[in-house]
Amino acid sequence: xxxxxxVLEFLRRPSAVIGLTILALQIIAVIFAPMIAPYSPIExxxxxxxxxxxxxxxxxxxxxxxxxxxxxxxxxxxxxLISITxxxxxxxxxxxxxxxxxxxxxxxxxxxxxxxxFIQSFPVFVLGMALVSVMxxxxxxxxxxxxVLFIPMFARLIRAEVLSLRERPFISAARCSGATDLAIMxxxxxxxxxxxxxxxxxxxxxxxxxxxxxLSFVGAGVRMPTPEWGLMVSIGAQQMILGVWWVALFPGxxxxxxVLxxxxxxxxxxxxADPTARRR
Amino acid sequence: MPLIQxxxxxxxxxxxxxxxxxxxxxxxxxxxxxxxxxxxxxPGDPALLMLGNMATEEQIIALREKLGLNLSVYEQFMQxxxxxxxxxLGVSPFTSNPVVVDLLERAPxxxxxxxxxxxxxxxxxxxxxVISVIRPKGAIDYGSRVYGLAAGAxxxxxxxxxxxxxxxxxxxxxxxxxGRVDALVTPPPTVTGFYTIDSLLAGDLNxxxxxxxxxxxxxxxxxIVNAGALMKMTKTVFADAYRSDFxxxxxxxxxxxxxxxxxxxxxxxxxxxxxxxxxxxFLLGAAVLxxxxxxxxxxxxxxxxxxxxxxxxxLQGFVxxxxxxxxxxxxxxxxxxxxxxxxxxV
Numbered sequence: 353x354x355x356x357x358x359v360l361e362f363l364r365r366p367s368a369v370i371g372l373t374i375l376a377l378q379i380i381a382v383i384f385a386p387m388i389a390p391y392s393p394i395e396x397x398x399x400x401x402x403x404x405x406x407x408x409x410x411x412x413x414x415x416x417x418x419x420x421x422x423x424x425x426x427x428x429x430x431x432x433l434i435s436i437t438x439x440x441x442x443x444x445x446x447x448x449x450x451x452x453x454x455x456x457x458x459x460x461x462x463x464x465x466x467x468x469x470f471i472q473s474f475p476v477f478v479l480g481m482a483l484v485s486v487m488x489x490x491x492x493x494x495x496x497x498x499x500v501l502f503i504p505m506f507a508r509l510i511r512a513e514v515l516s517l518r519e520r521p522f523i524s525a526a527r528c529s530g531a532t533d534l535a536i537m538x539x540x541x542x543x544x545x546x547x548x549x550x551x552x553x554x555x556x557x558x559x560x561x562x563x564x565x566x567l568s569f570v571g572a573g574v575r576m577p578t579p580e581w582g583l584m585v586s587i588g589a590q591q592m593i594l595g596v597w598w599v600a601l602f603p604g605x606x607x608x609x610x611v612l613x614x615x616x617x618x619x620x621x622x623x624x625a626d627p628t629a630r631r632r
Numbered sequence: 633m634p635l636i637q638x639x640x641x642x643x644x645x646x647x648x649x650x651x652x653x654x655x656x657x658x659x660x661x662x663x664x665x666x667x668x669x670x671x672x673x674x675p676g677d678p679a680l681l682m683l684g685n686m687a688t689e690e691q692i693i694a695l696r697e698k699l700g701l702n703l704s705v706y707e708q709f710m711q712x713x714x715x716x717x718x719x720x721l722g723v724s725p726f727t728s729n730p731v732v733v734d735l736l737e738r739a740p741x742x743x744x745x746x747x748x749x750x751x752x753x754x755x756x757x758x759x760x761x762v763i764s765v766i767r768p769k770g771a772i773d774y775g776s777r778v779y780g781l782a783a784g785a786x787x788x789x790x791x792x793x794x795x796x797x798x799x800x801x802x803x804x805x806x807x808x809x810x811g812r813v814d815a816l817v818t819p820p821p822t823v824t825g826f827y828t829i830d831s832l833l834a835g836d837l838n839x840x841x842x843x844x845x846x847x848x849x850x851x852x853x854x855x856i857v858n859a860g861a862l863m864k865m866t867k868t869v870f871a872d873a874y875r876s877d878f879x880x881x882x883x884x885x886x887x888x889x890x891x892x893x894x895x896x897x898x899x900x901x902x903x904x905x906x907x908x909x910x911x912x913x914f915l916l917g918a919a920v921l922x923x924x925x926x927x928x929x930x931x932x933x934x935x936x937x938x939x940x941x942x943x944x945x946x947l948q949g950f951v952x953x954x955x956x957x958x959x960x961x962x963x964x965x966x967x968x969x970x971x972x973x974x975x976x977x978v
Contacts, residue, residue, distance in 0.1 A: 470662035473962070474955045477917030478935070482670055482951045485939040562787055566921055569789050570936045585790055589925060592793045593809065595801045604790035611785035619781075 362624045371616035374609055381428040389422035394577040402591065405598055412598035414587050418577075420599065424606050427579040431610065434491060434574075435560035438498035439553055445499070446506025447542075447549055453507065454514025454545075455537050465511075468504035476501055480563055481572045494573050498560050505556070506549050513545035547625045554618035558611040565607050581607045648970045652963050661713070663955040668712045671948050672705075683725055716952065722945035726937070731949035734934060739953075740825025741812055742923065742930035746915040747826075748847055749854035753911060756855055757862030758897075758904070765871045766893060776863060783860020789921040792853040796925070799849060807845045809926045814842040850926045854918055858911055865907050869900040902973040909965030913958050 362368050381388060391409075397417035405412040411420040453461035471479070483497040517523065518541065526540050565582025567573035569589075574580040576587075581603040588599025642650070679695040680687065687695075703711070715721070721731035764773035799806035812827055813819055817839050820830035827843035873879065873896040882892050920932035927933070931950060938946035 466662065469659075470666050473659065473663060473958055474666065474951065475913045475917035475958060477920060478951055478954045481920065481935065481939060482947050485942070485947060486670060486944065558785065562785075565787055566789065569787075569921060570924055570939065572936075572939045582787070582789075585787070585793070589789075589793055592797050593801060595797070597797050600790065600793050604787060604793070607787050607790065608782075608785050612782070615781065615785055 358624060362620055365620040365623065367616040368620035371613050371620065374613035375617065378428050378432060378610060378613070381425050382432060385426050385429060389419070389425045391419035391422040393418070393423045393426035393579040396577075402596055402599070411602045414584070414599045415591065420584070420602055423579040423584060424581070424603055427581050427584065427603070427606070428610075430491065430574060430578060430580050431561055431564060431607075434495045434498070434564050435557050438495045438560050439502060439556045441495070441499035442502035442556070443506055443549065443553060446503040447510050447546070449503065450507035450510025450549075451514055451537055451542055451545070454511035455518060455533070455541065464507075468508065471501070471504055477563065477566060480567060481570065484567055484572045489571075489573060489575055491574055491578070494564055494567060498563055501563075502556055502560070506552065509548045509552060510545050513548060514541055517541050517544055551618060551622045551625050554614045554621060558614035558618070561607060561610050561614070581610075645971060648967055652966050656959060656963055659959050660956065663952065663959065664713050664716055665709065667948050667952045667955070668709050670951060671944055687725070721949035721952065724938075724943055724946040726941050726943050726946070731946050734946065735931060735949055735953050738929060738931050738934050740822075741928055742916075742919055742932060744812075744826040744828065745847070745850055745923070745928060745930060746854070746912065746919055748828075748851045749858070749915055749919075750908070750912065752851055752855035753859045753862055753915075754908060756859035758866055760859075760863045761866035761870055762893060762897065765867060765874050766889070776867075780860045780864045780867075783857060783863075786857055788853055788857040788918045789925055791856055792850065792922050792925040795849050795853055806849050807842070809849065811927050811929055812843060812846050813839060814846075817842045846926075850922050850928065853922050853925075854915055857918065858914055861914075862907055862911060866900070866904055869903045870896060873897075873900040902969050905965055905969050905972060909961055912961045916954055916957065 395418065397413070400409070400413050400417040401415055403409050403413045403417075409419050409421065411424065413419055414423075449464070453464050480497050480501055483500070484494055487493040487497065523536060523540060526536050531540070561581075564573060564580070565585070568580050568582035569586040571586070574583055576583065584603035585600045585607075588596070588601070588603070592600050679692050683691055683695055719732050721735070723729070724731050724734055727734050760772065760776045760779070764770070764776045767773060796806070796809050800808060807814065820827060820834045820836050820839050823830050823833050828840060828847070831837070831839035831843055874893075876896075876899075878899075879892055879896055882895065916932075919928075919930065920935055922928070923930050923932035924936050931953070935947060935950040937943070938950060
C-alpha cells in the first residue's frame with residue numbers, strides 16, 4: 353500500500369515521465385538493435401564515406417562509410433552496459449563498506465576514510481584516464497575504473513546516514529534486547545540509511561555515461577570499431593572544422609538524451625524521497 | 633604550554649594559514665602513494681613499459697635500479713617519494729625530456745585557459761543565480777532552470793565541437809582551433825606564461841588580440857558546461873540568505889535593493905568559495921578534453937598524448953601535478969573560507 357503511494361507520487365512528476373520515456377526508448381534500442389538498425393554497426397563501406405543525412409542513411413555516414421544511425425543504436429548497448437554495471441558494482445561495494453566504517457569507528461575506518469580523501473582529491477576524469485590507460489583499454493576495465501571512482505561516493509553517503517542513525521534510541525533498544533552487531537547493522541540501520549544512496553544511483557549512471565564517453569573521446573576507453581558514443585564524436589571531431597557536422601552531432605545528442613534521462617529520474621526520485629527538498 | 637600561547641597571540645589570518653599549511657604535508661604524502669600505486673598496477677615490467685620499446689638493455693637495468701624494483705614495496709615507495717621531492721619525475725621516452733621540464737613548459741597554457749574559464753563561469757553562474765532568485769518566475773528564472781538541467785547533461789567536448797562548427801566554419805568569427813596564437817604571430821617573451829598578459833607587457837597588441845581570439849571558444853566551452861552546476865548551487869545558497877530574517881529586516885528598514893542583494897551575496901560567500909574550489913578540479917579534468925579539441929598544447933593535451941603513447945612516466949607525472957594543484961587550490965579555498973566567515977574559530 354505504502355509502496356504504491358510512492359510509485360504514484362513518482363509518476364505524477366513530469367520529470368519522471370520524460371525520464372521514463374527516454375529510458376523506454378533506450379531499452380528498446382538495446383533489445384531490438386539488430387531489427388532497428390538498417391546497417392551493420394561495424395562494417396565499413398568505402399564508397400559511402402561522409403554521406404550527408406538522406407533516405408538511405410538517416411543520420412549520414414562517417415569517414416569510413418559506417419551508418420551513423422545504426423552505430424548510435426548499437427552503441428546504446430555498450431554505453432548503458434558500462435555505466436550501469438559500474439554503478440551497480442560501486443553500489444554493491446560502497447554501501448556495505450559505508451555501513452561498516454560508519455558503524456565501527458576504529459583506526460581501520462579512519463584509514464579507509466583518508467584513502468577516500470586521497471582518491472577524491474584527484475580530478476575524476478584525470479584519475480579515470482590514467483587508470484584505464486594503465487590497466488589496458490578494455491570495455492570491462494572502463495567499467496571497473498568507474499566503479500572504483502564511485503565507491504567513495506556511495507560509502508560516504510551511507511556512512512553519513514549511519515553516523516546519525518547509530519545514536520538513535522531505537523538502535524539502543526535493539527542492542528538492549530540482545531540484537532547482534534550484524535543484525536543491528538543490516539536489519540535496523542541499513543534499511544533506514546539507503547534512501548540517499550538509492551537516489552544517487554540514477555545520477556551516477558548519468559555521470560558514468562559522460563565519463564565513459566569522455567574517456568573514449570581522448571582515446572582512453574573503448575576502441576574502434578566498437579560502436580560507442582564518445583568514440584563516434586571523436587571520429588567526427590576532425591571533420592567538424594571542415595563543415596561536416598552530422599558525424600559528431602548525432603552521437604553527442606544521444607549522450608545528452610541518455611544523461612538527461614537519468615538526471616531527470618534522479619531529480620524526481622530525490623523529490624519523492626525527501627519532500628522537504630522540493631524545488632525552490 | 634608556551635607554544636600554545638604563542639599560537640594564540642598570532643593574528644587570526646596567520647593562524648588560519650599556518651593551521652592549513654601543516655595539513656598539506658600528509659595530504660601530499662597520500663597523493664604520492666596513489667600515483668605510486670598507479671604505476672604499480674601496470675601488468676608486466678614497469679621499467680620496460682615506462683621506457684617504451686626502443687629502450688636498450690642497460691637503460692632498462694638502470695631504471696629498474698632507480699625504481700628499486702628488486703626492493704620491498706615499502707622501500708620502493710620511499711625511493712619514489714624521495715625522487716619526487718627532488719623534482720625528479722622520470723624522463724619521457726617520447727619527448728626525451730625530463731617530465732618535470734615538459735610539465736613546466738605546458739602548465740601556463742592550461743592555467744591561462746582555466747583561469748579565464750573560471751572567471752567567466754563565476755560571472756555567468758552567480759549572475760543567473762542572483763537574478764533568478766530576486767525575480768522568481770521571470771524569463772531568466774525559467775531559462776536558468778532549463779539551462780541548469782541541460783548543462784549537467786552536455787559533454788564538454790561536444791559543446792566545443794559545436795562552437796567550432798558555428799563560430800569558425802559557419803560564421804567565420806572565431807579563429808581556427810589550432811593552438812594559443814595565430815601561426816604567423818610570434819608568441820610574446822615569457823614573463824608570466826599567460827600570453828594575454830605577456831603580450832601586453834611586451835606592448836604587442838597584435839599578439840594580444842590573437843591570443844584573446846584563440847581563448848574565446850575554449851573558455852566559452854568550459855564556462856557553458858560548468859556554469860550550470862555553479863548556478864544551481866549558488867541559487868540554493870543565495871535563496872536561503874535572501875529569505876533570511878536579517879534581509880527582511882533590512883528591507884523593513886528601507887535599504888535599497890542593491891544594498892540588500894550585496895549583503896545577501898556577502899553572506900552566501902563562504903559556501904560559494906567552496907564550490908569554486910571544487911570547480912577548479914572539474915575544470916582541470918575538462919581541460920584535458922577541451923585542449924585536445926583546440927590543440928592547446930597544455931598539460932591536458934600532454935596527458936592525452938601520454939595515454940595514446942603509453943608514456944607512463946609522463947602520465948604519472950601529470951596525475952601527480954594535477955592532484956598537487958587541486959590540493960593547493962583546496963588549501964587556498966579553505967583559507968579564504970575561514971577568512972570570509974569570521975564565525976569560524978581557529
